[in-house]
Amino acid sequence: MKRSSAVIRRVVLAAAAVALAAGCTPDGSGTGTPAAPPSASAGTPGATPTDAPTSDGKPPSPSATFPTESPSDPASADPSGTPxxxxxxxxxxxxxQVRELQARLRQLDFFDRAPTGFYGTMTAGAVKKFQARxxxxxxxxxxxxTWRQLLSASRKPTADELKPATTNQLDTPDPRCMTGRVLCISKESRTLAWMxxxxxxxxxxxRFGSENTPTREGLFKVEWKAxxxxxxxxxxxxPYxxxxxxxxxxxxxxxxxxxGYAGASHGCVNVRDRAKLSALFDQVxxxxxxxxxW
Incomplete structure (x- = not known):
């Protein structure tokens, strides 16, 4: 029993050492002390970024869209027959499903930005306006x-409406963004504003990390650039x-x-407009x- 326990302990310690060496703490839960960052002028060998674009993301299948008959299914009605x-x-x-909701609300001018697939305060506000109307x-x-009435008032969104190529509209800035020089990044509107x-x-x-490799939220500072x-x-x-x-x-x-948004990062904040980011890099x-x- 003692020999078995010792073997297990050595395996666990070895796995932990590998994880710390790889810098694999995308959720911010790692307990290892991070290495000191390199100089601000350029990246030095040995730094350990936790992100790069993934290549395994796939566009959602048509079956992922919200089933148009769900709200009127027997399971979603009470015995009296009312929804x-x-x-x-x-x-x-x-x-x-949220993306389709947002696209339909956008057709009716209740949602004024590109669909993000995330149901936050802006989506809730748009739904309230539709409900009031x-x-x-x-x-x-x-x-x-609500869903049945939205279906009757709108049409099935096209692929371009679900994932338009146009620039997303900015979110209301977080209060922490209102002073100083700030990269203000909103997960809800999927935008970065240099303020x-x-x-x-x-x-x-x-674009942000996936569920398994999320982009951390909070107040940070630019540590170094490359x-x-x-x-x-x-x-x-x-780059940049x-x-x-x-x-x-x-x-x-x-x-x-x-x-576009068919993929995700390993935790970094991805930018798709190279020219804009190049100009920003020189200013930050x-x-x-x-x-x-959010």
Missing amino acids: SAKRLLGDGDENE RGLPETGTVDGT IDGRVVSSMDV RDWTSTIYHTPM AMFFSRGQAVHYSADFAAR KPGDKVVVH
Whole structure:
């Protein structure tokens, strides 16, 4: 028994050592002490970014769209035959069903940005406006009645409506973005706004990490920059990288430029407009604030 326990302990310690060496703490839960960052002027060998574009993301299949008959199914109605108030979609949901909801609301001018697939405060506000127009309880969540009325008032979104190539509209800036020099990054609107003393200087579309490798949220600062950098973990290019949280960085992604939101990063903030990011890279300085928020 003692010999078996010793073997198990050695295996666990070895696995932990490998994880720390690889810098694999995408959720911020790692307990190892991070290595000191390299100089601000360029990346030095040995730094450990945790991101590069993935190549395994696939566009959602047609079956991922919200089933148009769900709200009128027998399971979603009470015995009297009236539509159920059961919640179908609401705050915090993130999937292709939400994307279709947003695209339909956008057709009716209730949602004024590109669909993101995330149900947050802006989507809830758009749903409330639609419900008010239809004389429904203004809950901000989608039940069977709300969805059925939305179906009757809109048409099935096209692929371009679900994932348009146009630039996303900026979110209301987080209060922490209103002073100083800030990269203000919204997960809900999927945008990055470069702000100086509360004024938006430039903005661009961004993409984040997947559920398994999420982009950390919070208040950070630009730790160092590298105009030409290649991930030491994934061995993929990360041009115009601005690192802000133990290997996570804002950087250009050729994959994002080619496939849009069909893919995801390993935790970094991907930008698809190379020209905009190149100009931003020249303006941002180490020490500038980075705010990542919903």
